[in-house]
Amino acid sequence: MTLLRHLAGGMGVAVGLTLMAGSALAQDCTTKIGTVLPTSVDWGRPIAETAQFAVDQVNAAGGAGGCKIEMVLRDTQVDPKVGVDAAKALVDLEGVKVLLGAVSSGVSMPILTSVTVPGGVMQMSCCSSSTAFTNLAEEGKTEGLWFRTFATTAVQSAMGAKIAQDKGYGSVAILYKNDDWGQDMARLIAADFEAVGVAVTASVAINDGQPSYRAEVTEALGTQPDALYLALYPAEGTAAVREWISLGGTQKMILANSLKSDEFRENVGLQYLGETVGTDTASPRSESADAFRAAYVERFESEPNGPGLGNSYDATMIALLAMEAAGKDASGADIAAAVRKVTDPNGTAITADTAGFTTAKEVLAGGGTVMYQGATGNVRFDANGDVSAPAVIWSFTESGTEEVEYLSLDEVDSFIASLN
Amino acid sequence: MIGTISYLVFFATTASILAIAVLGLNLQWGNTGLFNGGVVAFFGAGAYGTLILGGTPQDGHLGGYGLFYPLALLGGMAAAGVMAWIVGLLTLRLRHDYLAIATFGVAVAFENLMRNAEWLAGGAKGVRGFERPLRDALGDGFLYNIAFFITVLIILITVYLFLERLVASPFGRLLRAIREDEEAASSLGKSPSRIRLTAFITGSVILGLAGGLYGTFYAFVSPQDVLPTLTFQIWAMLIVGGAGNNRGAIFGAFLIWGAWTASGWALSRFAPVEAQLYTGSMQFVLIGVVIVGMLMWRPQGLLPERLVVSQRGSKE
Amino acid sequence: MIQNLIDGVLTGSYLSLGAIGLTLVMHILRFANFSHAELLSLGAYAALVFDALVTALAPVLATKLGPLSLTYALLFAILISMVLTGLSAVLIDRLVFKRVREKGWELSMVFASFGMALIIRNVIGLIFGLSPELYSKDIAFAMILSRDPLILVKPDQVFVLVAALALMFVLHLILSRTTFGYALRAVAENPSLAQVNGVNLARTVMAVWLIGGSLAAVAGVFYGLSHQVIPVMGRDLVLPIFAATIVGGIGSVYGAVLGGFIVGIAGNLALVVLPSGYTPSIPFMLILIVLMIRPHGLFGEARA
Structure with missing residues (x-):
């Protein structure tokens, strides 16, 4: 029956979008922002939907920088050439000053080196994780x-x-996804497990697009571990975990945030996930923390669970806030510089929704700064454009996920320090 | 206006680089009849070779030799050539489908090695830290792109002229003779296996050259650049342009790459907002329709092989 | 080790079913059909739709067969899907491949099939969404055959293996005992000579597509039953199926069956010797080795 739900869901979104478009405030100008995301990939499409969702919220607040925002979305096909060309077309032909994307580091990197930096355009990625960017x-x-x-x-x-x-x-x-993110995760988690005295019995790479993960799962199973750590995306994650459980593997599992997904929960089955906990970055402890979540549920009729959704929303919101702060006709560098003004720890706290954006507009117009409290937390960039955030440990429930433990930024930092 | 020109220069650079690759494949398939299903491996060897030899030192993997750029590019081409030599020795006695799938396997293994062997080329993270040549002098804006495009265009024309002469030479006739009737060729005292190997290596070196330029253009290469999609794209360019015809090969590269990017652009511009999220899949459907339609309408390609070439008798 | 072998055989059963259709098409129509694996997707999704439909119409049929996760409804759906997928294969041939065949040359067909694969895969993605679907959300637990060494087998997999072997046996009977079987072989050997001798070429080609398509549908459902149904499953399966066909030798049904099992076993055993990151290369290394020794596959014959 999930089939019918998909169809119905698709139509719901379409209707929602039409309504949104109708209710947007009329402006006499439109600013375009560019988005390059892998919309032809299973996990890519929701990331793009979430970005569009943020744009719609901002338009409902009257747009950013005095103009209505139009998001021009291009598919990367997870092909670097295609992604780079799309980005170049957005910058040169559509004149965007802000580019959101891409997901894969292998696509984001050539866009950065050959399009956005040479073109003086701000690039904000929701999901590229490679340490190469920091370097x-x-x-x-x-x-x-x-x-x-x-x-x-x-x-x-x-x-x-x-x-x-x-x-x-x-x-x-x-079990880790065999890409740049997964390889990083596997290396780091193995070192961290060792630091806390947990033995790693096997570290098995899961390649994309393999017809079966039976052999990989058998390999891990043969080492008879107490628990299983998964740094995978939902499609392979579901396949691997169903295999793991059916072969009698332990149901004690630790998940990276990429598996905080309804699809994963439904397809594996809650009855097998009772002892499973996951990690994620968290929203700050404030009354506004639910704003994003509530609005998201209203729009999509499901929790914002899935790889990169919160990150995509935040990337879009911060970019648009920065555009607001930089003012009309700002250059990419101006907008990039304005990111500090909207993620200022001493600024006025604003929520992640239309109301929050409206508040931000007033504060910024008055010469103040704001602190954006986003879907993934109190986003704060360091000098390298990297973000750190509080953390949460969560588990699955009937309707989604619930928080098991919350760790503030300081607690996270001190725990990481204790590992070394 | 300047934006449009800037984009067109960028587009033409990518298309020209791909056209060089299509020319390399045309020597292998169009002229010699070698069904190379592993185009991307040789392209990738060139890209990785160039960036590793010409880049700045990186932690944890090979590289940072900082070679003078033309040497690095030659090194990338040599890497492709050496790989072609080994692969050729192992597989060239196979025919058609068998050769295609064997070389395809080589390409998958190449991608796999690059993805997993972090000590070699950074693993899934790829190779970065490459300084584009003459960047200090030209900056990295529009001027640089123009200069780079002209360089690529000159290389493309050089490769084209080289191949035209090669095809018209006695060696070229020999290639076609082997393609059409190997037994007849060998009965005339020629060694088909050696000639096939020579053509395979030459074509692969050209593919490596294209790869090296590609890596230079992006100053970055990762396993995502060497997925089978690229093999498919380059083949589609050759088939649509016209196998056996070098001008067709170049034309096909521009046409297919143009259609590939223009369809994405058109969908993002003209598709209704509700459909935007589905444009990725729709674009693939369109690409499929174009290829199938083309093969139904004009299977020899837009510029078919001109068989008169080999009948040019007099040579001064 | 033994577990890997058993898993390999079980994986091999659906690869073999896919490879049989591919090898027949490659033999009779002389082209590498890259869209063959998309017929598996087509079959799997058709069964998904009819499974839901049959269950809705007659909820009684939603009961499971013994320890299997397979329901009576799905069994029905498989039969319908076999027919539909076979007919789709014929239709695709009529609309596309036949026309390309008449005008073009060998490689035009290969690329037309590549184009068709893109079309089918993405149309499925547009209709059904890009996320995986399951025939049954319940997880069927494996039976423990032995504790030391630990050997686990899922009931579904045993069913898949038995059903696949049964289908292969039926096909064997058809090919070796009926006039149709002879006609098929005659066409493969020499199409014009076969026509002179009264074999209807068009009908034979149609039959090949029907058989190939319906076996692909079964393979697709079996794959979905063991793993999941996802629009990109054709893309993921095309290479192992090709590998099976090539290893077995183009045109040999028995080669395809053996090739499927060899590729399945190799993929599962690979992890014993190599890090798991390298698993995608294994089928190809195997092909290289086989072709080194036998340039036309295990059971293939040289042909001009």
């Missing part, structure tokens, strides 16, 4: 134009190790 920024080659809302993998892996330690697992097997 590039340290060398001064990003010229302050690069940002990403994807919290560094270090937080995820440290929280994973904390769970194993708290639960008293003696040994853990790791």
Whole structure:
């Protein structure tokens, strides 16, 4: 029956979009922003939907920088050539000053080096995780134009190790996605597990698009670990975990935030996920923390669970806030510089929704600064455009996920320090 | 206006680089009849070779030799050539489908090695830290792109002229003779296997050259650049343009790459807002329809092989 | 090790079914059909739709067969899907491949099939969404055959293997005992000579597509039953199926069956010797080795 739900869901979104378009306030000008995301990939489409959602909210607040925002979306096909060309077309032909994307580091990187930095355009990625960006920024080659809302993998892996330690697992097997993110995760989590005295029995790479993960799962299963750590995306994650459970593997699992997904929960089955906990970056403790979530549920009729959704929303919102702060006809560098003004820890706290954006407009117009409290937390960029955030440990419930434990930024930092 | 020109220069650079690759494949398939299903491996060897040899030092993997750029590019081409030599020795006695799938396997193994062997080329993260040549002198804006485009265009024309002469030479006739009737060729005292190998290596070196230029253009290469999609794209360019015809190969590269990017642009511009999220899949459907339609309408390609070439008798 | 072998055989069963259709098409129509694996997707999604439909119309049929996660409804759906997928294969041939065949040359067909694969895969993605679907959300637990060494087998997989072997046996009977089987072989050997001898070429081609399509549908459903149904499953399966066909030798049904099992086993055993990141290369290394020794596959014959 999920089939029918898909069809109905698709139509619901379409109707929603039409309504939104109708209710947007009329402006006499339109500013375009560019988005390059892999919309032809299963997990890519929701990321793009979420970005559009943020744009619609901002338009409902009257747009940014005095103009209505139009998001021009291009598919990358996860092909670097196609992504770079799309980005170049957006910059040169559509004249965008802000580019959102891409997801894969292998696509974001050539866009950064050959399109956005040469073109003086701000690029903000929701999901590119490669440490190569940090190195590039340290060398001064990003010229302050690069940002990403994807919290560094270090937080995820440290929280994973904390769970194993708290639960008293003696040994853990790791299944990781064989891309730049997964390889980083596998290396970090193995080191962190070791630091807290948890043995790693096996670390098995899961390649994209393999017809079966039976052999990989068997490999991990043969080492008989106390628990399983998963740094996978929903499609492979579902396939691997169903295999794992059917072969009698332990149901004690630790998940990276990429598996905080309804699709994963439904397809594996809640009855097998009782002992499973995951990690994620968190929203700050404030009354407004639910704003994003509530609005999201209203729009999509499901929780914002899935890889990169919160990150995509934040990337879009911060970019638009920065456009607001930089004013009309600002250059990419101006907008990039204005990011500090909207993620200022001493600024006025604003929520992640239309009301929050309206408040931000007033504060910024009065010469103040704001602190954006986003879907993935109190986003704060360091000099390299990297973000750090508080963390949360969560588990699955009937309707989605619930928080098990909350760790403030300081607690996260001190735990990471204790690992070294 | 300047934006449009800037984009067109950028587009033409990518298309020209791909056209060089299509020319390399045309020598292998169009002229010699070698069904190379692993185009991307040789393209990738060139890109990785160039960036590793010409880049700045990186932690944890090979590279940072900082070679003078033309040497690095030659090194990338040599890497492709050496790989072609080994692969050719192992597989060239196979025919058609068998050769295609064997070389395809080589390409998958190449991508796999690059993705997993972090000590070699950075693993899934790829190779970065490459300084584009003459960047200090030209900056990295429009001026640089123009200069780079002209360089690529000159290389494309050079490769084209080289191949035209090669095809018209006795060696070229020999290639076609082997393609059409190997037994007849060998009965005339020629060694088909050696000639096939020579053509395979030459074509692969050209593919490596294209790869090296591609890596230079983006100053970055990762396993995502060497997925089978690229093999498919380059083949589609050759088939649509016209196998066996070098001008067709170049034309096909511009046409297919143009259609590929223009369809994405058109969908993002003209598709209604509700459909935007589905344009990715729709674009693939369109690409499929164009290819199938083309093959139904004009299977020899837009510029078919001109068989008169080999009958040019007198040579001064 | 033994577990890997068993898993390999079970994986091999659906690869074999896919490879049989591919090898027949490659033999009779002489082109590498890259869209063959999309017929598996087509079959799997058709079964998904009819499974839902049959269950809705007659809820009684939603009961499971013994320890299997397979329901009576799905069994029905498989039969319908076999027919539909076979007919779709014929239709695709009529609309596309036949026309390309008449005008073009060998490689035009290969690329037309590539184009068709893109079309089918993405149309499925547009209709059904890009996320995986399951025939049954319940997880069927594996039976423990032995504790030391640990050997686990899922009931579904045993069913898949038995059903696949049964289908292969039926096909064997058809090919070796009926005039149709002879006609098929005659066409493969020499199409014009076969026509002179009264074999209807068009009908034979149609039959090949019907058989190939319906076996692909079964393979697709079996794959979905063991794993999941996802629009890109054709893309993921096309290479192992090709590998099976090539290893077995183009045109040999028995080669395809053996090739499927070899590729399945190799993929599963690979992890014993290599890090898991390298698994996608294994089928190809295997092909290289086989072709080194036998340039036309295990059971293939040289042909001009």
